[in-house]
Amino acid sequence: MAAPWSTMKFWKPGTEGPGLSLNEEREATAEVGGSIIYNPHASLSIEKQRQKLPVFKHRNYILYLLENYQTVVIVGETGCGKSTQIPQYLLEAGWAAEGKVVGVTQPRRVAAVSVAGRVAEERGALLGHEVGYTIRFDDCSDAHATRIKFLTDGMLVREMMADPLLKKYSVLMLDEAHERTLYTDIAIGLLKKIQKKRGDLRLIVASATLDAEQFRDFFNLNESGNPSKDTCGILTVEGRTFPVDVFYTMSPVPDYVKATVETVMKIHEAEGDGDVLAFLTGQEEVERVVSMLVEQSRALSRSGMKKHLRALPMYAGLPYSEQMKVFERVPHTVRKVVVATNIAETSITINGVVFVIDCGFVKLRAYNPKTAIESLVVAPVSQASASQRAGRGGRNRAGKCYRLYTEEDFEKLPPSTVPEMQRTNLAPVILQLKALGIDNVLRFSFLSPPPAQSMVQALELLLALGGLDEHGRLTEPLGMRMAEFPLIPMFAKMLLESGSFGCSEEIVTIAAMMQIQNVFVSPPSQKKPAARKHRKFAVAEGDHLTMLNVYEAFVKNRRSSQWCQEHFLNYKGLQRAAAVREQLWRLLSKFRVPKKSSEGDPEVILRCIVSGFFANAARLHHSGAYRTLRDDHELHIHPTSVLYAEKPPKWVVYNEVMQTSRYFLRDVSAIESSWLVELAPHFYRRGTHSSGSKRTKVV
DNA sequence: GAGCACTGC
DSSP, X not given: OOOOEEEEEEEOTTTSOOSOOGGGGGOSGGGTTOOOOOOGXXXXXXXXXXXXXXXXXXXXXXXXXXXXXSEEEXXXXXXXXXXXXXXXXXXXXXXXXXXXXXXXXXXXXXXXXXXXXXXXXXXTOOTTSSEEEEETTEEEOOTTTOSEEEEEHHHHHHHHHHOTTOTTEEEEEETTGGGOOHHHHHHHHHHHHHHHHOTTOEEEEEEOHHHHHHHHHHHOOOOSSOGGGOSEEEXXXXXXXXXXXXXXXXXXXXXXXXXXXXXXHHHHHHOOSOEEEEEOSSHXXXXXXXXXXXXXXXXXXXXXXXXXXXXXXXXXXXXXHHHHGGGSOOOTTEEEEEEEOTHHHHTOOOTTEEEEEEOSEEEEEEEETTTTEEEEEEEEOOHHHHHHHHHTTSSSSOEEEEESSOHHHHHHSOSSOOOGGGGSOOHHHHHHHHHTTOSOGGGSOOSSOOOHHHHHHHHHHHHHHTSBOTTSOBOTTHHHHHHHSSSOXXXXXXXXXXXXXXXXXXXXXXXXXXXXXXXXXXXXXGHHHHHHHHHTTOOTTBHHHHHHHHHHHHHHTTTOHHHHHHTTBOHHHHHHHHHHHHHHHHHHHHTTOOOOOOTTOHHHHHHHXXXXXXXXXXXXXXXXXXXETTTOOEEEEOTTSGGGGSOOOSEEEEEEEEESSSEEEEEEEEEOHHHHHHHOTTTEEOOOSXXXXXXXXXX
C-alpha cells in the first residue's frame, strides 16, 4: 500500500483531551486491588508532589468559587490532579467539619477504589477511615469517621433512597461527568432538585471543555439576567500530558480491518520503540486483526526482522487470564500491539502505548422508542471519543495517532456521543425516579431529555407489571419493592412473585446468573472442546434452566476455579453471580418472600419467569422464525442460546431482543401459551386476530 | 442455520 498518511495536525497537549485525571493511570485492572502501603517518612515528598500538580495553583480560587457559587464546573484536563486533590482541599478548608462528608462520584468501580486508595495514601491514612469508598458489594467506609468518600454514581442514587436530601454531604463532586453515563445523568437531575431545598449543598461538576457550558447553564438558578447573581461558575485547569501527533488518511479507507493491519506493520517497520493500541468495534474484528497480525509477524521473523510483534486481543468477553496479558511487560526486542474494543477508551489504561490506531467507528447500544427494541449498531465515533482514543497514546511520552479516515470526515463527526439517557429503555430509570418521589417524570429536569415515546413505553411496561397504577403512581408495596432491586423491573417482578410460585431458591439463582455476561467462554483455538463441555449443561427448556444448572454445578464443585477452567466457564462471572445472588436474597428476606424450592419441577420455574417477562413473548411462525406477540416483529433465536441447537419450541419468553444483523432473542425459554393468559390476563386474552383492543394482546 | 460495545445498582 502506498503511504496513505499526511500529517494534518499537531495535537497540542491538554487542548483536546477530555477531562481524565491522575486516577486513570491507576485504573488498569492489573494495578487495582492491592493493599495500601503507607510510608510514614514519605509525607514530605508526598506534600511536594501534591504541590507540583497543575490543580494546586488553583487551590484558593477553587475554594473561593465554592464559597460564592452553589455549583462549580471544573474543566480538568488529563493529569491535572483534580480527582485526588480537590477533595483534600475541601477537607483542609473545613468542608468536612461537624460530621459532614465530601463525596466524590466515579462512573466505574475500579476508579472509585483506586482514587480512594491514592488519597488515603497521600494522607497517610488507612483506607476506610478518614478516606473511604462505597461500591456495590464492597463498602470500605465508616459511618462516623469517613470524611472523604468515593462512590460510584449508581451508589449515590441508591443512597438517595435512604436519605433523599443527602444530608450528610456538604459537597459532592461528580467526576467524569462528561461521560454522561445513565447514573451520572440521573444524579445530576436529582441534585439540581436537592439544591433548591438545600442551599448549603455545594456541587463540583468535573467535565471536559466541550460540555462545561451546558452544565453551567443547567445548574445556574439565576434567572435575573444579572451575572453577579449566577449560582454556577466555571474554572479550567490545564493538564499534564504529552503531545500526540494526529495523522489522517488522504482518502477514505474501504476496509478498516485491513487498514489496521497495514498501519500496524508500517509502524513496526518504520518507527522506534513503543507499543501500539488499535481500536475496533467488536470481538470478531479484534480476533480477525490479531490473527492477521500473527501471520504477518511470522513472515517478518522468517525474513530476518529482529524486532518481533506480539498481537494481543482485548475485549470484555475475553477470559480474565487472557485480558491480563495486555498488562504484561514485554522485552525490548518485542513490540506489543493491543487490539481492543472501546474497553480501552475509558475502562482500562495500558501503559507504554505510544501509537494509537483509530478505525473511526464504535459499537453502541441504541433504543428504538417505537418498537421498544434495543440494538447494537456500528456508528461513527464522536470527535470527543476520537480525542479520548488519541490521548491514550500520550500518557508516558509523546505519541502518534493514526486515524483511518480523512480529516474532512473527522470534521463531519458529531462533537460528542449521544448520552445514554437518550438511547436506553427507560423503565428502570422511571421506576427509580418514582421511588425517589419524582411524581411527574415528564417534567423532571433532565440534562438531556429522553424521547417522550421512550417515557411512554416505560410507563406502559411499569403499569403492566403492576409497579405503577392507572394514575402513574408508584404502587405499595409492589412498585416500591421493585425499585429497591438493582435489576430491570421484569426481573424484580419475577423475584417478588417467586415465593408464591414456590421456587424462590431457583429464581434467585436464575436472576443472578442472567446478570452475568459470557458465562460460557469459548477461546477461538478451543471452540469445539468448549462447545462439548457447554452442551452438558444445556436443557431443552431453554437458557434460564441451563443457567440454573451451571450455577448449581458450580456450587456442587465447591466453586472451584479449576473446575470452571476445565468446563470453559467464566470463573469471575460465576463469583459475581454468587455475590449478586446473596444481595438479591437479602432483599427477598427483607420483603418476607418465603424460601422455597421447586424440587426439580421445571414448570413452576418457567411459570414464574412468565409472571415477570410476559410482555416478552414470541410464537414460532411457519417460516421458521419467531414473531413477537406485542407487534408481530420477526425474530430469531440468538446463536448463543441453547435453544439454537434444539427443536424450536412453539412459544417462548425472552429477556431481551438485540438487533445486530437481524433481530435476535437472547436468554430464551420455552413456555405454554396458556400461561400467558393465565398469568397476565390484563395483558393477554384468548381470542382471534381480527378482534382486539388496544391494551390487551390476543394469544 | 451462524454471532454478543461498555458500564452500573
